Amino acid sequence: MKISDLLERFKDRKLNKINLVYGRELLLIDQVVDAFKDLAKGSMPDFNLTLIDGQETNLESLVSAIETLPMMSDRRYVLVKDFELLQAKRRFFNEEAESELIRIIENMPDTALVLFASYGEVDTKRSKLYKSISKLGDVSVMDKLDDMDLFKWCKEAFEKNQVQANNSELVYFINLVGYKDRKSSVTLADLKNEIDKICAYIGKGKVLDKESIDKLLTNNIEDNVFKMIDMIGTKNTKMALSLFDDMLYSGGSILGTFSLLSTRFSQILQIKALQDTKLSFDSIKATMGLQKFVMNKLASQSKNFDEESIRAIIKSISDFDYAIKQGKMSDRLAAEILIVEACNK
Template sequence: MKYKDIVYNIKAKNFEKIYLLYGKEHYLIDNAIKLFKESLNESMIDFNLDILDGKEIMLDQLLSSIETLPFMDERKIVIVKDFELLMKGKKKNFSDKEEKIFAEHLENIPDTTVLVFAVYGDIDKKKSIVNKINKNGIAYNCEKISDMDLFKWTRKRFDENQITIENAQVMYFIESTGYKDKNNEFTLSDIENEIKKISSFAGKDTKVTNEIIDRLSQKKIENDIFKLIDYIGEKNSQNAIKILNDMINEGESVLGIFAMINRQFKIVLQIKELLNKGMNNKSIADKLKMSLFVVNKSIKISKNFTESMIIDMLNYILESDYKIKNGLMRDTLAIEMLVSQYCQRKVS
């Protein structure tokens, strides 16, 4: 079954007993949850909708929620987020016996209950509970959507914002996000935020051009900063200066670039500390509330810079910021000196 079929059936109130929605495309999961909520009688929703923390829920609480009859509605919807029995790793709240009891219970979900598991990431497909869900309901991997669906979805979002944009620019915008790159962590939620930014800037009277897209694409700016820092770390002054000049020519201010470099290196310092404590990439992303893409890039950056080099660079940026604002140094000279100086520094 395709995602659009799941959406169609929810809207038509043609429900399965059990759903498992998982994967990295959180927008699709949250959109389905929104539709489940909208299917209920709004005036009685407090009685007929349970949203449970799957990392904390106990067996008796979960079974009680599932078995409770709906009140003045046809059904009750139980949504369990990040249920521990579906995820990899050790169990905290369920014994092996309780896991078996619950797996068997999935064979007998009441007709008046719709049970929805929402896992914001990967699941352990070897678990018996996953097999039970596949047998008695639907399990769907919310991964990146196809090129055609992505175009239609993006086009619709621009239209909803009453923005004038040609199909060629919609395609250019999609390409600029890097969404279609399998290794890129950019999601539909990120694309929606970028569309809102462009819509707010352009308004109803301005036609969106490639230049506007380039100017407002945060992802492009972030990627340029990553590239600039990478080149500095690799001691590649030629490419570092080139990308720096490109950013300035595209309208980025030197103080803005300094601020983004400053922010990125502060993130790198945080990540270095957490890595030293033994945390993995995913745990770091969750703790710092950052995308895994940013964390992975920051870890790569951290290998080319010692802590003392980073602190030294942050102090240089702070000092340069003061000198620029007080007319003591040209901004372009300050940032060119940063590139030149740290392209010569060796990691010891």
């Protein structure tokens, strides 16, 4: 179940009696936990909300929390974090205790509302408790957001920092940060850190711009992309592939690299077109709004490419980007083919 659907159930108070959320997106789990606590606010939470550390509790405490009747309310709320019976390693609970807890859950009173929240993966293959919850209640995996939810999440994150993020800049940021790469370890927590950093730099009440994103997010990637363009321009396939491997090893994003390569080759194409009009170096720099270092680098690299090869490379980047996002090709294979083909154009 997607987090948006789950939160809608919270809003409508249509939750199942027993629920489990788990996964790698800790911020989303926190959001669900906060929504669960909010449900209890109108029902004397000091008496009717029980918070349990699943690594420290025992069977008696957990059963007591579930079976105790609510006080002056129709519901008692029980939140259990990181319960060990949902994980592979166990210290305090044996199979007998697990079977007893399952029996309690199967006969749980209608007055109880239980949420198990596991910050990470759970043992879906061997945990009998997991299988019981899956059968009796609702299980939601907090994993990577899809494109639309990710876009909405990032936009709201910028708005919370009182920074306006227009669509084009937001898409640029998302592509560059590398979250959408299937094999990427980047989480929403990482995105939040980057968004907070960019917003602190821009300032409240300002508008997100690509220059700020580049300045704060792409320094190391930028250097490697410039070097890669150099290697492509000099037909040094081996060195270009080596630079690509270095970028991946240091946590670089393939889709983010594609986005930056496309941007830089588009700028090289524009520089060549403006040079044909006999504009001066300073006039071209001012027209394109580039920093002097970037303008110097791109102007130098433009000498290694003709217009036809640049357009072909830009089209290849777009085609491979689409193939990756559609699941038609692995991101690494696409990147390696792109580099080899670009070096031979």
